[in-house]
Amino acid sequence: MAVAIVCPFLAGTLDATAQSEPVRLGVLNDQSGPFADITGMGSVVAAQMAVEDFGGSLLGRKVVVVAADHQNKPDIGAAIARQWLDQDGVQAIIDVPNSAVMLAVQDVVRNKSGVMLVAGAAAARFNGAPCHPYGFQWVYDTYALAKAAGTAITQTVGKSWYFIQADYAFGEAMTADLQRFIQAAGGRVVGTVKHPVNTADFSSYLLRAQSSKADIVAVVNAGADTINSLKQAGDFAIASGDQKLATALLYLSDARALGLELGQGLIIADGYYWDVSPEARAFAERFAARYKGRKPTSIHIGTYSAVSHYLKAARAAGTLDRDAVTNKMREMPVNDPFVKNGLVRKDGLMIHDLLLLQVKKPSESKGEWDLFKVLQTIPGASAYRPLDQSECPLTKG
Structure with missing residues (x-):
């Protein structure tokens, strides 16, 4: 009979290593195809801005943004999501334009770990029968x-x-x-x-x-x-x-x-236009200075907003446990340059004007x-x- 023996010193070392690993946020979108202009690297920049505005660290760990191109193929998007969650320590998968890819990744997150913050895809099915506690639709739905x-x-x-x-x-x-x-x-x-x-x-x-x-x-x-x-x-x-x-x-x-x-x-x-308010205009100027002089689409600022809210909720929860974080996301109002007093519903929809x-x-x-x-x-x-x-x-x- 095999017996598992765990050295207390080694266990403590492994736990300390895990706690020192960065908090990884993964932007998964189209970076080379028909949706690259409306999401693409602009969403990566928006996510990075959200991390920087938050202070760059969460619960004593550095926050980093990684990115991948799903090529508008559900099998590729699902494969990247599995690798990120199983091997790369990604805590949240963000943006995910193309509704077919979104629905494929939704199932991966449901059965594994992490949180899904959708900015780019719109199919209302996401917040319907297939919904689960760890998926959020941020900018709009069909x-x-x-x-x-x-x-x-x-x-x-x-x-x-x-x-x-x-x-x-x-x-x-x-x-x-x-x-x-x-x-x-x-x-x-x-x-x-x-x-x-x-x-x-x-x-x-x-x-x-x-x-x-x-x-x-x-x-x-x-x-x-x-x-x-x-x-x-x-x-x-x-x-x-x-x-x-x-x-x-x-x-x-x-x-x-x-x-x-x-x-x-x-x-x-x-869900947004860059010239609708002083706060929106100020964000648009900052974004343009970072990204080719371009004003943000609703997906770009939606990515910023979703990442910001996730980080605030994790800080308030005091943990990266996804049940605790997603509960906080639903409890806390959403306030940022994208939306004022937004509400995250039970079904994962973020309700805003x-x-x-x-x-x-x-x-x-x-x-x-x-x-x-x-x-x-x-x-x-x-x-x-x-x-x-x-x-x-x-x-x-």
């Missing part, structure tokens, strides 16, 4: 975005819609949520066509949408796919006639790449990054799915 933009556009622009939809989890979730709120506002969806992620040629999809005669042609995708589809829609002069263009999600960097001439008038919902934004006309813009105007501030309590309608098991009982 339900809230669809409710805000779908309702406003249907009421003010047109009643019939045609969707050009990305064929992955975000596209499916956003299309389903948009359809619900379009119908509730008195509109209807007359057709849908799906495209793969990172599509170069949208001509066949746009021709179908054009022939549908729908009032609104909506591109339900993100990142470079949004820019390419809207630019090619301009080539087909879709918005110059009776049809209007809409998009489910347009980030600041997308609007800059698209240009105000083509993008003007687009209405979108988002959303903004209904419109891309400015060229004549309205005062500079390179002066791209949106705020049409409306939507209280978080009315934007997000009511808690009593959640399918997350954490909300029951």
Whole structure:
């Protein structure tokens, strides 16, 4: 019979070594593909800023940020997450754009260790039936975005819609949520066509949408796919006639790449705009000084906010034990340049106000990054799915 013998001196040495190891935070996102502009290294910089603003250490241990490119592949994202949690001592996995990757990593975290802080992915399924105590969705979800933009556009622009939809989890979730709120506002969806992620040629999809005669042609995708589809829609002069263009999600960097001439008038919902408050402007200036002179997207500042809140909660808990930390995250309000008095719900959603934004006309813009105007501030309590309608098991009982 084998007998395990532990030397007290060695055990104490191992424990001391563990306590001296850095606290590692891992930013897992797209650093080379269609979402690199809206997340990518900008999210890494934002995480580093959060660590620096916190003081650089937690519970006597240095905090370091590591990063990896999941290449928009769920198997690669899950493999990186397993290595980080099993071998590399990563305590929190952050950002995780691409909803398919997010859902794959969600299962890894559930069955292993650590905490997941989602800034970049939007699929509302994350906070539904698959939810667990260690996953948080920070900036928005498809339900809230669809409710805000779908309702406003249907009421003010047109009643019939045609969707050009990305064929992955975000596209499916956003299309389903948009359809619900379009119908509730008195509109209807007359057709849908799906495209793969990172599509170069949208001509066949746009021709179908054009022939549908729908009032609104909506591109339900993100990142470079949004820019390419809207630019090619301009080539087909879709918005110059009776049809209007809409998009489910347009980030600041997308609007800059698209240009105000083509993008003007687009209405979108988002969790943040850099010029919405003095605090947001101050953060944007600091971020721009660190990252290529660029103003942050909502994902960038959402990453900053999520990391800041995690560090504050761990300090308040006095431990890195994930149950203690996540309990504190739900107890403490969220206050930072991104959000004031945010609330972390049982299902992991961080509830905060959303903004209904419109891309400015060229004549309205005062500079390179002066791209949106705020049409409306939507209280978080009315934007997000009511808690009593959640399918997350954490909300029951």
